Amino acid sequence: MIFAKLALFSLLIIFSKVSFAEETSVSIEVSRDKVNQASQLASQYWQGPTSGPKAAQDKNIIFVAADLRNDSIKSLSHSVIDAIDSIGWNISFLDGYGSDNGQASILTRAISSKPDGIILGGVDIKQRKELLKAAKTLSIPVVGWHAGEIAGIPADESIFYNVSSDPIEVAELAAHYTIIDGNGQSNIVIFTDTSFSIAKTKSDAIIKTIEDYCSMCNILAIEDMPIAKIPQQMPATIARLIEEFDNKITHFVVINDLYIDFALPSLLSSKLSAQYLPRSISAGDGSKAAYKRIETNTLQVATVPEPLVLQGWQIVDELNRAFNNQKPSGYTERAQIINRQNMKKYVDKSNNYDPDQQYRKAYLQLWH
Template sequence: MKINVLALALSTLIAAALPVHADAYLDEATAAVNKATASVTQWDGPTSGPKLQPNKKVIFIASDMKNGGVQGVQQGLSEAAAAAGWKLDTLDGGGSVKDQLAAMNQAIAQRPDGIVIGGWNPNVAKMLLKKAAQQNIVLMAWHAVPEPGPIPQYGIAANITSDSDEVAKLTAQYAVVHSGGKAKVIIFTDSLYQIALDKANAMKQEIEKCSGCEVVEFIDTPLADTSNRMPSMTFSLLQKHGDKFEYGLAINDLYFDFMAPALKTAGKGGANAPYNLSAGDGSISAFQRIRSGDSQIGTVAEPLKLHGWQLLDEFNRAFAGQPPSGYVTPAHLITKDNIGNDGGAQNHYDPQNDYQGHYKAIWGVK
């Protein structure tokens, strides 16, 4: 009898403790979401550096110019190049390794001062990157690998990106908070890009911290073929999982460009489940969906144009023989509640911290 009483008391204590643990995690996730949705008005980047190195030519090699994130960075770099009086050319990698390598060959042949690896895996171009370095072409990258900073094994002076783990973690946390700790999620990624795979795994790990949540399926499908794959895949997932398809978590907004119409056809989505969330990059179409409440509730948007300006600043430091600035932009969550802030009226995240003025002051240009 004593054993039964002790066992009952112990089970009662365990049961009482579990909700406290779950509530503690939900509180932690809520605090992170609240911090990441606050407006960004203070400049937290570099305040000193070399004066502008004049008359430079840079080539931006895009992973795929259909990708809204890549477009935004290219636009920011273009604005910065105009302010600096530099020449910028852009080559489109078309979403395929073959085209990215062809663009890299074309860029090297032009003998520019610098080349940007714009959102694609440098591992596929190791020999070409070595060739560029031998010709004293400075290499920079955006979203080439998950970690910000130099990539010495490829001769890349700096990789510009927010912390991908932070971005992914925040995306998953918002699903947890939005669901009240009961999110059932499907995760979409593209293993062609290491940063995409790492983001997806980080989202999965974060969801698994939530005792009342579940990763229903983990799907690897190429970004470059979303227009063909996502409509039929959406219908299949709705049929396969039914109401367990509550949240879609993707490494890029592009997946939802072609999921949203399929959801509408199936009588799903809109302001109801499935609720979609992206761990980057904050495309124009994503902002439109979030604002209208149409099949997307959030995106962890990176300051794409700011990243373009940072690319030029990092080039300028390298041309002057100085190390990278080390600046890493914090993750920022866009939802329907804050979409009017930080440039949201223009359908992209553009922090109101006068980053252009700060960079021009460093370079000594008006």
């Protein structure tokens, strides 16, 4: 009887192990299919607008930046200048330096200047509702970049258009890649900044995807860290996480590469040996530093970047549609994962994710 019970117990253990192995294998394959499908859908040829108004003349634009120290916003601003130069508009910049008060102040200044149009670079529209009402009253069109939780026209129509990849698509892609990279058994710490709508949307989608698709993965912690305070808060946070979880963390999943910029020094100087250092995956935006880390396999294995150069041109096109009393283009670029294997194909020598889609030619044909 005892032998029978032991045999039954052994069989249960074996079946349990087989069941877990099968379940893990299925979750990895599902995630791999999702990543492969996204790569196939990402535009390798121009899928943006093919019709639109000629360029309006003599327009003055103010670019209101959340923080021009942010590599993504800085890269975006350069592409906006490039596009604006091609149609002879004027542009000036105001920098909020990452502070809430600073952003409110410069947006107030921008609206008071009564420009022809305003660009919001990473400024959250939910936090600036009243000011945006004032811009609307003055008939100043506003186009945002990462200004809200969805790409396109916000539900409250507080701005003309929000240029962005779909943040949920971006987050799901990062989460699926984490499942694959951890062989279906990732132990994850998520970094987000819920004061920004788009960041909260991303981290919520990361959590949901991990929970829905990977039963053997564990979300160990969710760190809600303001982007503006990353340099100050990251060292103590890394020390606390290592103290709490020791070598159990396999992955950091972050809503912006900036978190990894400041996690890296603390991780490399920690007591963890190289084999236990967490691998990082970012749901945006594809910084120059991130591409270098991925290329050299230095803790970061992937990012889901924004096509910042393309989006700079799209922002100018959306403003031009507003000046000509036309509807927004409705265009949203598909998300693409960048890793060490495909980096040379999609990232140029200047470390910009700039798919060769002939978008400059397409927009110039519309405007001229």
